[in-house]
Amino acid sequence: MNRIELIERLSELAEPSYRSFQQKLQVSEGQVYGVRAKALQNLAKQIASTHGTLALKKLLSYDSLSYEETIILYKLFGQITLTEEERLSYLPNMLPYNHSWATNDCLASEMKWIRKNREFYYPYFSTLLNHKAPYDKRLGIVTLMLYYLESTTIEEVLKRLSHVESGHYYVMMALAWAFATAYCKDKEKTLPYMQPGRLAETVRRKTIQKCIESRLVSDEDKALLKVLRKKP
Structure with missing residues (x-):
């Protein structure tokens, strides 16, 4: 799934009323589509199983991401099988996308390993x-x-x-x-x-x-x- 396909999928899953709700909660300073957590979890799981580390690297190649793309990035980081050394090397690259309490707490909670x-x-x-x-x-x-x-x-x-x-x-x-x-x-x-x-x-x-x-x-x-x- 390339980025265009990902954004199309996010747009399909988006709910305008939920987007307004998330914006009031200040989940991100950037683009917010309004996709519910369960749908994002399922999408991340699908991407992890089909594209794995390639998807992780691809998302990290972009200067900025939407709120939902950031959540998917962090969920992929939590789900994909990596060595301890690889995880540690990726961690600094996760920081530039962390712009809110919501992205922050998602990343922290995903690192169960x-x-x-x-x-x-x-x-x-x-x-x-x-x-x-x-x-x-x-x-x-x-x-x-x-x-x-x-x-x-x-x-x-x-x-x-x-x-x-x-x-x-x-x-x-x-x-x-x-x-x-x-x-x-x-x-x-x-x-x-x-x-x-x-x-x-x-x-x-x-x-x-x-x-x-x-x-x-x-x-x-x-x-x-x-x-x-x-x-x-």
Whole structure:
């Protein structure tokens, strides 16, 4: 399937009302066709089975992609069989297409193969936390949240995340998401970061809010967190 055929297929699957909905959610700064997630998943699966790595390389040859093409690219990256070294070599090439919270979180969630070799990929995603580009930072944060909040790595990850500096809304929200997730996994290791001064105040308060809204947090802990939230 060449690009013209892909765009024709996306146009056929597009729903104008869904496109308007996605634009309100700011899923992309570029072209949005309005194709639902299930249809994109099926299309990516079809492309992966018929064109494999060739399709991946072809999409990476373009300077810019539509939102749906980017989602397909990231899904292909998650599905196609590659060596660990090949995946690591492809990762920097994925970053230029990551322009929104939606593309970012799709890429992070598709890389499930990280679980099989966390130690190998950890240095790369840790390095992203120091990048200037906000969505590079968010990719590092969300990936560490999804795959590294384990008993053996959670302390190191929380320490690294606490040093991330950014005033970008979607970076701060990713940090709050990560710390709230960590709290649900290991309250004792995460609670110290809820104290004033450990995180940017916006991140701290948003983290506490997310914990309070979570069904995984007990009423007793929510009461404690509400007290912490009031601390100057």
